[in-house]
Amino acid sequence: MTATAKTAKPKPSSRKRLVDAARELFWLHGYEATAVAEILERAKVNAGSLYYYFKTKEELLLAVLENYIELLEPEVLRPAFEATADPLERIFAILLGYRVLLTMTECRQGCPIGNLALEMSEKSEPVRELIARNFENWRLAVRRCLIDAGPRLPGDVDRDKLATFILTVMEGSVMLARASRSLDAYDAAVAMLRDYIARLTERAARPIDGALRPADAQESERTNREETEP
Amino acid sequence: MTATAKTAKPKPSSRKRLVDAARELFWLHGYEATAVAEILERAKVNAGSLYYYFKTKEELLLAVLENYIELLEPEVLRPAFEATADPLERIFAILLGYRVLLTMTECRQGCPIGNLALEMSEKSEPVRELIARNFENWRLAVRRCLIDAGPRLPGDVDRDKLATFILTVMEGSVMLARASRSLDAYDAAVAMLRDYIARLTERAARPIDGALRPADAQESERTNREETEP
DNA sequence: GTCTATAAGACGATAGAC
């Protein structure tokens, strides 16, 4: 059993420790507010090693953003997809993951990509592009769920745009939850989103029979409450 | 005609110049990335004067956030409300204002409160509270429009939560537009929001007659296109 | 690849004259 064996868990390489430490600190305090010295301290690495692997602090950020792309599947999608096999419910399981994150941090920490998007999009074009790729990654996963829902959604609903809308609601509601230190805005937004999607699927199921609409609406609202106030 | 006459437009006071310069630079580059020296240069004020009015850089940020509360009515709401008297259309006129902002800056600049919310919410409690008050101000204006729409919205639609949802969509879509340097995400989100509100008003207008639904849906989609791709 | 020491400058904030 050598130090490089996959089953053994020795100290990760300096490079990996740097990316992990930087990822966490950029998430906690932002890019500008994180000093290189803090990253070195947390990673237990010396300055010389950091600048051996990365030419600048910004290059380290690029490595962090690449890392987030790799982490989407195992850290966000897989846990959510294991919760349910229903494609539409999988979307809400992803959203629930961010709710758990907000709960665990008392609404202090949200989506790390959203933070960096607003702070860094104007400062570096390579950074902006990687952020856009992160969003696109997330959006395509949601779009996959919408496509898998098949005829439950009316054929004239644009899966691509609906996926964008869902990402929009997620990022916006996490922002408001952090600013207000409350889950209210998050829950209100997800409940509305659920109601909207319920109305869309409802229309696909009964395109000409609308006599039962008021009852349907009440049911969809009850469903929201179950989701957002567990 | 003295220098203090309201009709005259002499150089604004140093304090006002500082708040104006800081507001613009915090919006362009964020709080941490803006040096006090830059603010002084833009405001044509010396360091001594800044620290005569404000104890710290953070206190200047608080003044900027107070200023944004004052600017909501004349800079955001009034122009949008002059465009139309229809309460629901007024909401989309507000959203159009942010679209104009994105267009003018090639998707480089968005909502200044959203930027500061993600950057500063964890760093200073007074700052976070003022950011939350800014969002609440905006949200109450939208809620007012929803209430003014009266019976066009079904009685069981929670105006409060719908207003939160609209703010959520606005902030999220501006974030994605900036990250992707494209209005596509913004337009997709606003189109979906318009479709959702159209479905809600439709239900209020004809609570039991649903035979015309497919035609209604087509019409609401055409309306979206007019709004989001002018 | 890793270490220590330090360069070179930007940073927020202050002192004290006017």
Place this chain on the structure above:
DNA sequence: GTCTATCGTCTTATAGAC
């Protein structure tokens, strides 16, 4: 209220030994 000069501190990044 405004001015200039400057204080410590913190910053990113580098040099050069091991």
